[in-house]
């Protein structure tokens with residue numbers, strides 16, 4: 001049986017993951033508006049992944065016999081300065097999510113909740129990937145700059161993302 005503290009924190013995390021989806025969908029809309037379809041495509045797939053993350057928590061709570069309670073999702077920013085600024089924000093956001101996952105893990109450890117630790121291991125690994133991917137694109141953007149043919153090439157590359 002999950003503790004009340006764990007149920008509350010996992011319900012918070014459903015909201016946090018859905019906010020991530022909302023943030024990336026807003027970034028997708030920004031890139032569509034800037035005629036960068038590859039970047040937009042990358043963000044759309046990213047948003048879809050975040051919805052899947054939310055559903056993993058939803059299903060875990062349900063599997064453990066806990067009640068899911070959905071919360072209001074904040075409005076994400078609609079405007080961004082540049083593609084580089086978008087990926088700076090993406091990386092900063094993923095670092096925040098990593099801290100949230102670690103905080104959930106710390107609770108599971110302190111409660112000797114081994115099942116939740118096992119469940120959360122997937123997210124600990126996933127956050128390493130999320131930060132790595134955002135860092136790699138940010139590093140490339142710092143080389144290409146925010147316009148010109150190098151940016152168009154990067155847009156084509158990001159348009160190939162299939163998962």
Ligand code: MG
Pocket residue numbers: 017020049050053097
């Ligand atoms: Mg996530």
